[in-house]
Amino acid sequence: MFFFVLFAVVMGAAHYYIWKRVVRDTTRAGRARRVGTGVVLFAYLLVMAALAVSRLGSTLGNAVAWPGFIWLAGAFYLALVLGVLEVPRALLLRSARRHEVPAAVGAPDGAVEAPGAAPPTGEQPVDPGRRLFIARSLAVAGGVATAGVVGYGTTQALGDPVVKRVPVTLGKLDQRLAGYRIAVVSDIHLGPLLGRAHTERIVRMINAQEVDLVAIVGDLVDGTVAELGEAAAPLRDLVSTHGSFFVTGNHEYFSGAEPWLAELERLGVNPLRNERLTIERAGASFDLAGVTDVTGRAHGDGPDYARALDGRDTSTPVVLMAHQPVQVREAAKHGVDLQLSGHTHGGQMFPFHLAIGLQQPMRSGLETIDGTQVYTTNGAGFWGPPVRVGAPPDITVVELRHKFAGR
Incomplete structure (x- = not known):
């Protein structure tokens, strides 16, 4: 209100x-x-x-x-x-x-001022x-x-998202995992203006990249499962080597997070709710973790970094899915190597780009904050006006690289 x-x-x-x-x-x-x-x-x-x-x-x-x-x-x-x-x-x-030069006071229209008369002074209406x-x-x-x-x-805003390819070097990454590809998508915002066709397009574009893993980092929906379940259904068709994963954004808590987490699990998209798992390939591994959005605290479902990150093998890298870039402040304390985020929409409509710094440590792209690398996507949808100025929608393919790999 x-x-x-x-x-x-x-x-x-x-x-x-x-x-x-x-x-x-x-x-x-x-x-x-x-x-x-x-x-x-x-x-x-x-x-x-x-x-x-x-x-x-x-x-x-x-x-x-x-x-x-x-x-x-x-x-x-x-x-x-x-x-x-x-x-x-x-x-x-x-x-x-x-x-504007006024006629002489008291003179008839068209009359000429007498020779030697003082010129008008001051600006006129x-x-x-x-x-x-x-x-x-x-x-x-x-x-x-x-x-x-x-x-x-x-x-x-209504056109196809841009497909970005972003190489990220991780110091602890085993060379056998070099080239591992993660599709990062966020802020799809299914709702009154974006429906099933939008989801189908995103799924089609991700599948065309033939990635190893799909990371959906929050703000999938603006509505309930009853309203938007059919719009989200194409997510079941996502194809990747190690599956699709999801963490909540702030809008999930406005739309009913619990029903949506159950629905996504039914569609084969695995929620990471303050938890982690090990991703293995060719005998090498890294950890994939996910924490809930900070908005979840008001709903009894806040992020728990210790639960998600403590007790792991620190000799291997950990990739954290967290909706808001600002969550890196806490993630860095737990030794996260790479955080994948969204939320900012890249500003969506200039000059809102300039205001993001009031709440978040970055707007979009790849940066290192407190020793942790953070990649923030512009998101694949929009919120409010179906307009994007200076921040086109995107789907990003993050390619993990070994530190000694050729550039």
């Missing part, structure tokens, strides 16, 4: 600003302004309705979610672009004031026609820019 109220206030302020610049400033009092006001009010209510009913899983919820969430991205970028345009707006209005022209020009520019950004971002 707190989030919903906060969201309503923020979106209300954004829509008021959009109304001010796109409707009030570009129209004269009358029918056009009333119509424009009604459109902006409807758009605001559509966004709020999309947030409220999208999780219902009904036809109505889906019908409202698509336009509502697309406009959510549109409202965000339109307000952002209009904010940037405040600078040229101020410059244009200032220039217009300087060029902008002619209403010129002010209207400036406002309309900037509103059109803002609308075109917003349509371009949101249109591009929609094609990115």
Whole structure:
């Protein structure tokens, strides 16, 4: 409820600003302004309705979610672009004031000022026609820019995920395991906007890579098993040498984690719930471990690193599946060699990229934090608006390398 109220206030302020610049400033009092006001009010209510009913899983919820969430991205970028345009707006209005020369006070229209009269001083009010022209020009520019950004971002979000190949060198890895390939996918976010076809595409793309293991690192769903069980069903068709594994993300706890863990196990996707197992090939091995998401603490299912990692053979490497990159702080204390994470969406829509550092130690890619390597995927889906700007969806194939292997 707190989030919903906060969201309503923020979106209300954004829509008021959009109304001010796109409707009030570009129209004269009358029918056009009333119509424009009604459109902006409807758009605001559509966004709020999309947030409220999208999780219902009904036809109505889906019908409202698509336009509502697309406009959510549109409202965000339109307000952002209009904010940037405040600078040229101020410059244009200032220039217009300087060029407005009033007729002599008391002189009839068209009269010429008497020779020797003092020139007018100070900036003059902008002619209403010129002010209207400036406002309309900037509103059109803002609308075109917003349509371009949101249109591009929609094609990115709804298109095929990019397949990334990331080599990771592990000092303890036996050379017999060199070339071991792990498909990492996260943040699939099955829900009102992404369904079975999305899952089928991801499964098809992963299977085409012929990997040794599949790691699904959380935020698979935004809804219950009853609503989305059919959408998740294609996961049973994942093919790899050593199987498919899953750890919870924060959204699983919003959707009913226990039923989903049971459903995934039924589909042949093995949950790692603060536990580990040994992966063997050609007489060599490494440990694969998984911990639950930090959100699980509020549901009696928080991460237990000691249970998952203590008591193992430390001469072999351990790969940890953990939804949020920030979990590396604790993982490093337990000697984890590589952590596989998601959660950030790579920022999803610029400039949210810049805010990730407030909560997470990294945005995406491969980094070393507190001596532990962390790979964070952008995720294969999206949350909220079906828009990605500057952070295309991806599926990553992590290839483990022996430290003395040729580069």
